[in-house]
Amino acid sequence: MRLPPSTIQPVCAFDIAKDGSTKPADPLTPQPEGALRWIHLDLGDPALEDWLFANLPERAAEALVQPETRPRALAHDGGVIAVLRGLNLNEGEDRDDMVALRIWASKTLFVTVRRRRVFAAQDLEARGKAGHLPASADMLLVALAENFTSRIEENGVALENRVDTLEDILFLDDRDPSSKELPEMRRTVIRLSRFLGPQAQALARLARPDMSLIGPEAREDLEEIANRAERAVEEVQSTRDRLEALNDHLDQARNLRLAKNSYALSIVAAVFLPMGFLTGLFGVNVAGMPGVETPSAFALLTLGSIALGGGVFLVLRAFRLF
Helix, strand or coil, rough: CCCCCCCCCEEEECCCCCCCCEEEECCCCCCCCCCCCEEECCCCCCCHHHHHHCCCCCCHHHHHCCCCCEEEEECCEEEEEEEEEECCCCCCCCCCEEEEEEEEECCCCCEEEECCCCCCHHHHHHHHCCCCCCCHHHHHHHHHHHHHHHHHHHHHHHHHHHHHHHHHHHCCCCCCCCHHHHHHEEEEEHHHHHHHHHHHHHHHCCCCCCCCCCHHHHHHHHHHHHHHHHHHHHHHHHHHHHHHHHHHHHHHHHHHHHHHHHHHHHHHHHHHHHHHHHHHHHHCCCCCCCCCCCCCCHHHHHHHHHHHHHHHHHHHHHCCCC
C-alpha cells in the first residue's frame, strides 16, 4: 500500500540561496524563488517512491529507487541522473563494500537517495547546518564527487602501504605473512575494482559538453576529479597485480620448501633402505642363520649395517645426487 507523499521524512533538507547561505527546508513547503533545494532521502522511507514520482521526471524517479546500482551518469530533461559510490565507513562494515548515492540534479532541485549512511553526503549536511553550501547544482555535484574521490585516494594509499609491508616480510625478512592477510587484501581490491572503474567513467561522463546542467567551472573541476578517479583505478589494479605476484612468490617458496623436504627424506630412505633389508633378513626366525652361536655376531652385523649405509651415502654423493 502506497503512503501519501506528505509523510516523507528526509535525512536532511536545505534551501540554498544564491550566495551559498543555507537554511533548513521542508520538502512540502514552497521553494524560495531563486534558491536551490537539496533534499537528502533514505531509500527505506515508505513514502519515498510516491514523493519521487510526484516531484521528479519519471526516468529520474525510477533511477533513484533502484535497489541495486552501479556508478553511471546521464543527462535527462535538462538535469542529470547520476549514481556514485563511496567507501563504506559505517561502523562494523567493510570499507570495500561500497555504498551508493543516487542523485537527481536540476537547476532548482537536488535530490539524493541512499540506503546506508554515506559520509560524503554527511559532510555536506554538516556544511549545510553550518550555514553554507555550493549555491548551484553542478557545484554541489562537484563537492560530492570530491568527497568520494578524496576518501578513495586515501584508502588507495593505505592499501599500497600494506602491500609494501607484505613485500618487506616476504622479500627482506623471508617470513610468511599472516595466513589471512593476503587473501583478505586480494578480496578487498577485487571488490573495489568492481565499482572504481565505472565510477571513473561516470565522473568523466559528467564532464562531457552534452551535460547542459554542468557549467564551465564545474566541468573543469569534474575533469580533474575524473582524472584522479582514473588514477585511483590504476593504483588499485597495480595493487592487485602486486598481490598476485606476492601470492605466486609465496606459493613458489612453499613448493620449494616442500620439494627440499621431500628430497631430503628420499635421500635418508635411500641410505637406510639396504640397512633395513639387511636387518630384516637377519631377523627372520629360521634355522641356518649364520652367527646364531657366535657372541660377537650382533656387533658385527651392526657395524656392517653402518658401513653399508655409509657406502650408499658415499655413492650417492659421488653421483652428486644431493
